[in-house]
Amino acid sequence: MLGFKDKIIESHIELYGDPDSKTNNQYSFFFFSKIEFKENDIFQIYAKTAESRIRAGWLFPVSVLGSREHDFWENPHFSVYAKIGGGILTSYTGDDLSEDTHILILKDATIAEYDIYVENTAVSLLKHGYYPIVNGAKFHNSLCTIDNNETKNISVEKHPEISSHIPYIPKLVQEFLPKTTDPLSRFISIYQVYELLMEKYFHYKIDEYRALRATIGTIREKISDLSSEKKLIQGVFSHCKLRNNIDENERALAKNLFGTDKDDAYYKGLQLQSLIYDIRNAIIHNYHKYELSDLMRDIAERMEIILFETLENSQVSALLAKAPAPQPYNSR
DSSP, rough: OOHHHHHHHHHHHHHHHHOOOOOOOTTEEEEEOOSSOOTTOOOOEEEESOOOOEEEOOOEEEGGOOOSSSSSTTTTEEEHHHHHHHHHHHHOOOOOTTEEEEEEEEEEHHHHHHOOGGGTHHHEEEEOOOOOOOSOOOOOOOOOOOOTTOOOOOOOEEOOHHHHHHHHHHHIIIIIIOOOOOOOHHHHHHHHHHHHHHHHHHHHHHHHHHTOOOOOHHHHHHHHTOHHHHHHHHHHHHHHHHOOOOOOOHHHHHHHHHGGGGHHHHHHHOOOHHHHHHHHHHHHHHHHTTTGGGHHHHHHHHHHHHHHHTTTTTHHHHHOOOOOOOOOOOOO
């Protein structure tokens, strides 16, 4: 009995013909899982550079390689990548693919010229619901979507600092988030990024004071100011110019969580960094009080969206990548 991959290959040859192996060797591919998708979820991938937007490849469900039930089957540009995709499936020797498998195909020459690779564009794909395929269960975030009626393109941001300087973050986005279905575990793993940012910010500020040759008394005073986690996360948001205002969905989540324990003034003045910190405190200290098991899915999904927004911030990348080098300290 033919498996899913073999059925696709059989139909693909009839539609697109046999692929050219020489041409096929000029492209790289990566498999993703997207649980909820439409046949027309076929997107051109553009990478943003300092100068322009570069067309880098295509991303589409594997199932369309054996189907005419989509808008692109006669598109000459897509046909090139569809033929390559058929060759990739033909030579693929791994486990049989599932129906929710999507394939990203990038031209090697573009990868080499512009340093575009899947690890430093993963966040941009995750926020649209494309998770790297790893062993184990699959997670679907209902907030991570893209409407093919509104756009036929996905722009990816490059974040090499995240990939090369902080091992935890690529592990989080490429391995943990795609397969961890427990929302409490997801929240805790996501919050670790803010812990990392607070630690980086703390050392950044201390090194800044040392570079200014501040006195011991001044540094002690500043350390005291930075000892509060609430002040640290506020410092991170201010330093990186992250969004402060919350949207109505985030405000509704706060009201569903805290209810009448917080007054109207709290909800009216609530800022994003305070919401993240207060949710963390509710989970760590008062999980039993708020019956969070009923809300954890909503919390985890919303926090994941906020995480992607955070990681796409260039100043966050810079903070994660480096801080001012320590200077010789003179106590006089």
